[in-house]
Amino acid sequence: MAATPVWSVDPRTGKQRGQVAVEAAPAEVDGAVRAAHAARGALADAATRVAFLRAAADLLDASAAQVVETADAETALGTGRLTGELARTTGQLRAFADAVEEGSYLDIRIDRADPARTPPRPELRRYKVPLGVVAVYAASNFPLAFSVPGGDTASALAAGCPVVVKAHPDHPATSELCASLLRRAAVATGLPPEVVAVVHGFGAGLELVRHPLVSAAGFTGSIRGGRALFDAAAARPVPIPFHGELGSLNPVVVTAAAAAERAEEIGTGLAGAVTLGVGQFCVKPGLVLVPEGADGDRVTGALTKALEETGPGVLLDHRMREAFIEGVRERAALPAVTSPVAAGPGGEHTVGAGYLAVPARTLVEGAGTSGHELLLEECFGPVTVVVRYADQGEAAAVLGLLCGNLSATLHLSAAETAGGGGPAAELIAQFTALAGRIVVNGWPTGVAVAPAQHHGGPYPAATSHSTSVGGTAIERWLRPVAYQSVPDALLPPELREANPLGLPRRVTS
């Protein structure tokens, strides 16, 4: 059987730019995983990993022009955005290098022996070890920050796990280019290049998650694709953790007082958050609760104006464009739904941004029976649903219909911000049950790479309780091991009494 070609496609024209690779056959996936597994020992030394991550960041930065140009040619995301995304990506690689150097990710705990206890307590020393080969499934919408050199790869390598990335078909050339830079960085720091591999093709992705030597997976993408891989990971003879970020509506609530105070600012800001990256962000606000009445009308008026002034955009690929147009059409056709700014086809290869509007009571009264639950599903692209609510009870009832989310956002007035308690406190409490990150008086887009970040949330936002962004993302690729009464000379250096690596530890005497 001839190999299936993998093409790089220009979404601005729909034309093939060139063949980049071929889809990996099962034997090729097996080869990549076995080579990565064989290379895992080389990643055991923390100082080498630190050097590798920094070298990778430096090489990516040094190749910025080529990386950005390649990514723009096959994603149409624009060089400005992609330059920023590359900076985020290399910053992320360096942040994980810093985290490895600092060492608290090892979560070292030492209990000294206590023979006086009943029963006597033996000496216990615990730290974390890498799981083994990690499968990473690249996202369509971030060809760098959530793809080959992205957060899953960076955190897995930082943990000491080799990585096999299943490239996204929307940016195979960028994937190959970035992989070559990562592998060059590996070699430059004395590591075998096999610590990073890339495979292409849907079938290869499924092979990967089923491979006996793959010990964990990270995924960013759709609910359908993510759930299929999650199910395959759970059905293995030896199940493995599958950390998937699947889908999120990212609800926003604008209080009546906030609308009264700064309707135009909120409406304009919302338009920006909905159209950023042509609406292709995991944390795009997809459902916005705006009060009924004149102040709410000013919010939607500003939203209307800003969206009408937004030019058409190019989506990542033509299937996405078709799915977006169809998704908007289906939603707009529901009873009581209006389209104040009609999102949909722009030119031959573009789409225009817009929004839909619906009364809260339509959602609440029809819950589960009227077809309006479609409005509570993510629609990937530059569109949002504005839900007009009469009172706090209605807003809470709509929130009560939602599944898990990556983020939930609240716009408050100055008085509500200062006050504490009241409806704002109730909404924060409801948000905490609903989402992984809660934002006040801002927008959820722009997920900061920072130690306290959490980019995850109740299902389907994520399939596990971990984060794919921020300092604690490294925890996904490690497991604890405890050493009981193991003589000092036989302990890993991280756990030796003299603490030769100077690592942070929690000691119980």
Added chain:
Amino acid sequence: MAATPVWSVDPRTGKQRGQVAVEAAPAEVDGAVRAAHAARGALADAATRVAFLRAAADLLDASAAQVVETADAETALGTGRLTGELARTTGQLRAFADAVEEGSYLDIRIDRADPARTPPRPELRRYKVPLGVVAVYAASNFPLAFSVPGGDTASALAAGCPVVVKAHPDHPATSELCASLLRRAAVATGLPPEVVAVVHGFGAGLELVRHPLVSAAGFTGSIRGGRALFDAAAARPVPIPFHGELGSLNPVVVTAAAAAERAEEIGTGLAGAVTLGVGQFCVKPGLVLVPEGADGDRVTGALTKALEETGPGVLLDHRMREAFIEGVRERAALPAVTSPVAAGPGGEHTVGAGYLAVPARTLVEGAGTSGHELLLEECFGPVTVVVRYADQGEAAAVLGLLCGNLSATLHLSAAETAGGGGPAAELIAQFTALAGRIVVNGWPTGVAVAPAQHHGGPYPAATSHSTSVGGTAIERWLRPVAYQSVPDALLPPELREANPLGLPRRVTS
């Protein structure tokens, strides 16, 4: 349909002691879960949880005579062992109360805003919140420490999660008694009694893991039962984490030098670890690598003597007794397997302890084809398999055949203990890939309740990378939430700038 009765049975006679309860119908499971879910808010206050856990420990201690007598009557584990197990159980409840008071389980991280960054970093404050109702599946072999008042319950309640326990059919009366004490402790500390519930019956257990309001599960038991529940948890529309401890062989390696140095001590110690609790420990050594030759013969000689001197014991129930007798029979019938001390039926209700022996090369050469892989499966009860090895390579090859384990144990000579490097270091490295806890010159039985403990390991030892014993067990029932630019007055007290609760935090400026 008449309700199915739940009987308490005396395993010493096989006779029913009395009907304790009925199996829960689906509507009853639903009622227990809904009531627990409705009660979850009452567990939000940390000080109340601390008081509750301590009151529960005090009540259990005050009722020690009755608890131990009831547990002994339906498990035959003996009052000495059960008195110790109760102390362990109440110590565990108090240890989690202490952990809640100390607060580092919340893993609080605060990143101050940094407007000078590109892009500007917003303020982020992250801590962990309870998941919701936890389903706990009680173990047969620890009617207290891994059952109703055990580690899963204690850690879930400490995290702020209500608990519905599926009782084990081997000790329904103990389960009901302990539940009544826990519920009394709840009421005494101002909590609704519904924060702890108990249900009986296999069907009830399956209903529980599928219930939409159950958000996580903890399990200790067999591979078959645990995997069925794991699969059900993963197949839900909203999958939930399933922390199961399923099965473990707990390999032991006795080096040639250790055998030369203290063969009798090792053989006798091994007999004790194999027969403790009539061999019904998750960490019973089930496979022991002993060198060929005279020193190894002295190890097995001491083992033989000690086992022959061990009286017959009563297993937890009659199905277990039959499974044990049949499991030993099947293994003993394999080619090249001998039974120096034949484990098997004792009196009408008892079994005698014993061991099987097999050359390492039989296992290695026959791997996967000869039927000898049965020797690499846990056999619950007072039996172990002694594998005689010619050299380190053979020992390593046998270890290479094993699945994941809770523990791995190494017996070294004084010189090997002092030396570092060499074969001991290689074995420790191989153990680290294979097990969650590594023990040197001791026995894996007796899992200390301590901050650095890890009781888990690669599948099938555990279905997740968490621990069911020790300080970090609480992490299983929590998920992180990040608050971005949330005004101080609207933050949970745990995250407020003034730190009113005095909690440990990691702050990035």
